[in-house]
Amino acid sequence: MKHEPDTELETHVPTDLLGFTRMARANPKMRFTSLLGMVWRKEGLLASFKRQPGGKAPGVDGIGKKEYQEGFEDRLGDLSARLRRLAYRPKPSRRVMIPKMDGRYRPLGIPSFEDRIVQDRMSSIMQAIWEPEFWDCSYGFRPGRSAHDALRQVAKVITNERTQWVVEVDIKGFFDNVDHEILMKFVGHRIADPGFLRLIRRFLKAGAVEDGIYSATTQGTPQGGLVSPVLANIYLHYVLDWWFECRFSKSCRKGAHLIRYADDFIGCFHNEQDANRFVVELRTRLAEFGLEVSEEKTAIHRFGSQGLNDKGARPSIFNFLGFTHYVTKSRSGRFMVGRRTERKRFSKKLKEVKMKLRLLRLAGGRAMIDYARQHLRGHIQYYGVSGNFPMLHMYVYRVGLCLMKWLNRRSQKRSMTWDKYSKLLRSGLLPTARIVHNLYPKPAWMTQAGSRVR
Numbered sequence: 001m002k003h004e005p006d007t008e009l010e011t012h013v014p015t016d017l018l019g020f021t022r023m024a025r026a027n028p029k030m031r032f033t034s035l036l037g038m039v040w041r042k043e044g045l046l047a048s049f050k051r052q053p054g055g056k057a058p059g060v061d062g063i064g065k066k067e068y069q070e071g072f073e074d075r076l077g078d079l080s081a082r083l084r085r086l087a088y089r090p091k092p093s094r095r096v097m098i099p100k101m102d103g104r105y106r107p108l109g110i111p112s113f114e115d116r117i118v119q120d121r122m123s124s125i126m127q128a129i130w131e132p133e134f135w136d137c138s139y140g141f142r143p144g145r146s147a148h149d150a151l152r153q154v155a156k157v158i159t160n161e162r163t164q165w166v167v168e169v170d171i172k173g174f175f176d177n178v179d180h181e182i183l184m185k186f187v188g189h190r191i192a193d194p195g196f197l198r199l200i201r202r203f204l205k206a207g208a209v210e211d212g213i214y215s216a217t218t219q220g221t222p223q224g225g226l227v228s229p230v231l232a233n234i235y236l237h238y239v240l241d242w243w244f245e246c247r248f249s250k251s252c253r254k255g256a257h258l259i260r261y262a263d264d265f266i267g268c269f270h271n272e273q274d275a276n277r278f279v280v281e282l283r284t285r286l287a288e289f290g291l292e293v294s295e296e297k298t299a300i301h302r303f304g305s306q307g308l309n310d311k312g313a314r315p316s317i318f319n320f321l322g323f324t325h326y327v328t329k330s331r332s333g334r335f336m337v338g339r340r341t342e343r344k345r346f347s348k349k350l351k352e353v354k355m356k357l358r359l360l361r362l363a364g365g366r367a368m369i370d371y372a373r374q375h376l377r378g379h380i381q382y383y384g385v386s387g388n389f390p391m392l393h394m395y396v397y398r399v400g401l402c403l404m405k406w407l408n409r410r411s412q413k414r415s416m417t418w419d420k421y422s423k424l425l426r427s428g429l430l431p432t433a434r435i436v437h438n439l440y441p442k443p444a445w446m447t448q449a450g451s452r453v454r
Contacts, residue, residue, distance in 0.1 A: 017128035024190070025132035031188075032129060036195035039121050040083035045076055048120035052113070059112030060094045060209050068113050079114060086195055090203050092116045093222050095210040107176070109208055109222035119203065119226035122196075126230045129190050134233065135241040140262035141229035147321045148437045150261045151385065154320065155337045156441035157257045157268045164304035165275040166325075167267040168318040170297035171286065174263040175228065176220040178235055179290040180204050183221075186238050187231075203227055219290070232262060240265070248281060259320075266320055275300050303327060303443045305335040323388070336440070341383050341391040349379070353399055357406040365407055369429065372403045376431050384436035393433040400430055 017038075023030060038044060049072075054065040068075060082088040093109030100106050111119065127143065134142065139150035157163055184201065191197060203225065209217045219230040240258065244267075249256040254270035256278075269275040279300065283293050301316035304327075317326045322345050328338035353375060360368045376399055383392055400421075407416045 004131060004369060013058070017124060020125065020128040023130060024129045028133065031190055031192040033192045035125055035191060035193040036083070036199070038125055039118065039196065039199070040080045042076060042080050042120050044124075045080060045117055048117045048124070050085075051078070055056060056113075056116075057110050058094075059110050060091055060106045061112050063113050064115060065246050070434065075114075079117070083118065083199075086198065088118065088199070088202075090118070090206040092117040092209045092214055095208040097210075102254055107208075108224065109224040111225050115203075115206075116226055122199065122203075123227045123230045125196075126187075126191075126227075126234070130186075130230070130234055130237070133190075133246050134237055137245065137258040138233060138237065138241055138260050140260065140264075141233060141279050142154065147261055147382075148385065148439065150259055151321060151323065151339070152437075152439045152441065153259050154266065154268075154325070155339075155439050157259065158304060158337050159335065159441050161255045161257060161268070162270045162304070163255065163257070163268040164302070164306050165269045165272050166303040166316075166318055167269070167278055168273050168297070168301060168320070169265060169267065169279075169282065170294040171263050172292045172294040174291065175232065176225045177290055177292070178219060178221050178232070180219055182289055183231060186234050189238075200227070200231075229262065235289075236260065236263065239291070241288065243285055246277065261321055264321060266318065272300075274275055303344050322383070323385070330389075336387075338387050339439070341395065346395060348393065350395070350402070352435050354402050354406075357402055358409075361410050365410065368403060368406060373430055375399070380431060380434060381436055384434055385437055386437065386439050389433060389435060392435075396430065396433045400425065403430070 020032070023032075049068075052065055056064065058064045058067075079088070091114075093111045093115075096108050096252065097105040098108050131143065139145045139147070139153070158166070180201070182202075184197065187197065187200060203219065205217060206222070207214055208222070209215075221231050241258065244256075244258045249258075252269065252271065252274040254274075255268070256274055257268040259266055259268070267275065267278050269278065279293075279298065286293060288440075299316075299318070301318050303316050303318065305324075317324050319325070319342050322342050323339040324342050326338045326340070328336050330336050353372070356371060356375075357368055360371060376396055380392065381397060383395070400445045404416055404418075404421045407421075
């Protein structure tokens with residue numbers, strides 16, 4: 001089902017781009033031919049400049065927001081002029097390697113600050129055009145949608161839509177294997193401005209610099225670039241979402257649902273044969289567009305109310321968006337989807353905290369406390385979901401122990417006793433574990449027509 005037209009969508013679209021969204025919604029086959037002027041217009045570039053945070057790491061030129069503000073009017077005028085005459089060429093991104101939970105590394109591209117401004121403007125324009133066309137099953141990097149909305153939909157579909165089988169899928173190196181030519185064809189479905197298309201292609205071909213060595217990019221989208229999320233959504237909109245909603249789900253015997261956040265997605269099915277067929281046909285579908293299913297991370301799980309009642313069989317679990325989902329019951333005995341922090345992420349984040357606190361010893365106790373407080377606020381904001389309180393409380397407790405340990409390691413003398421530290425905790429030194437997001441769906445009987453419960 002496509003995202004229904006409503007005024008809520010328009011509240012997340014920049015005012016000067018509302019016309020594009022309305023035209024795209026009213027004319028699904030319309031191709032936009034004059035978009036470059038929206039990119040080089042100074043008002044739009046200024047708005048994109050203001051949206052950029054000041055603390056981001058600089059790109060290959062070493063210029064951040066603070067440095068770019070020096071002579072800003074001249075810089076903005078020069079940038080606008082270069083974009084207008086198609087003389088603007090993006091700089092290569094600065095590539096750094098980010099460790100993954102499985103021990104491997106993920107490349108992350110850090111664009112220059114000026115490229116961030118242009119990419120932000122282009123991303124806003126493409127988002128305004130494609131937002132009415134994206135399907136409801138897509139949640140990642142879309143205005144007014146979040147990972148918690150995707151998790152809430154998972155619980156709703158499994159609980160109320162008779163899901164009994166869940167397919168956990170991972171696309172192998174998605175951002176590294178996007179085919180540029182196929183992507184440009186997809187973008188060309190709605191955009192026919194040659195200058196705008198040329199600018200997209202220049203960003204895709206800009207390359208990367210790692211340890212002073214330049215490498216060209218012949219495929220993939222630069223992870224870390226502001227234009228990458230919307231390009232990834234456009235690619236998967238045609239490759240996966242449209243195929244599932246318009247073709248595959250119509251051939252299923254009973255309920256079939258897809259929930260996708262960026263390149264992470266799961267399929268929910270009532271029938272086991274449909275689940276098995278989805279994996280087989282998905283491999284073929286992705287191969288047509290240069291993508292591949294990661295076999296070691298793809299599995300079919302018996303997951304639903306019937307699996308809870310199967311004697312002698314242990315219900316499966318699956319991971320999605322940092323949470324392990326499992327089968328459980330409510331206090332009244334009804335089937336429920338439970339969730340807890342994925343153990344690998346729990347351990348990885350705790351190790352990062354320990355390392356950071358260890359490095360902050362020379363900065364002083366206040367800096368260590370401020371870091372721990374800020375980190376826990378962010379952790380609670382994401383992982384504070386219904387059913388996850390035990391793991392959340394354990395994480396807050398472990399971070400507190402780690403903080404006390406490294407506060408005492410600043411010198412040879414033990415300066416923080418347990419009694420003193422306990423008093424500080426009670427005074428609000430660190431945030432306490434709490435549930436921020438209620439992800440439990442209303443039972444189907446409470447939402448049916450004629451129900452007296454609202």
